[in-house]
Amino acid sequence: MNYTxxxxxxxxxFNKAGETTIDKPNAMVLATISSKQIPTSRMVLLSSYDESGFVFHSNYASHKASQLSNNPHASLLFWWDELGYQIRIEGQIDKTSDEESDQYFSRRPRSSQIGAWASKQSQTVIDRTALEQQVTQYTQKFEGDEVQRPHFWGGYRLKANLFEFWVNRESRLHDRIEYQLKDNEWQKKILAP
Known part of the structure; x- marks a missing residue:
């Protein structure tokens, strides 16, 4: 792991994971903190990444969105069992621009676009039928039209300040490499397993 x-x-x-039979190599755990200082974790999908950060999308009225508005510090965790690789990333999260969110939304399958309108994420629903009725309602509403991104849905970007790369090894003598951002430079160190 001779990377600076x-x-x-x-x-x-990430590219190696994409070349395996792993179903969703872009699946990651997003951990946030509630207003009561309770950690909360859930799976989300990585939409894109570059050196400006790691992007995922969500309903802005979801529990995760509420937690991020109160405390923007969060962590991501990737686990690729087939490779024996884990990556933990810490940082601060901000919303992406409306333009970025619009561009991503326009590339989503139409059924997912409709789903963004129909699902009031994290709100209580009477039953599955009620959700399906919402899908039908929005499908009819947008029939023949382009589905615009709802104002309550968009992207988030985690700007990383810490990475930990972990490789599974025999006898639990795993490899651990940490990169921490200090004074705009990545400091690398090896951690004991």
């Missing part, structure tokens, strides 16, 4: 830039190592591993 953690984004290069991330790209290498």
């Amino acid at each position: 830039n953690p984004f290069d190592l991330f790209s290498d591993w």
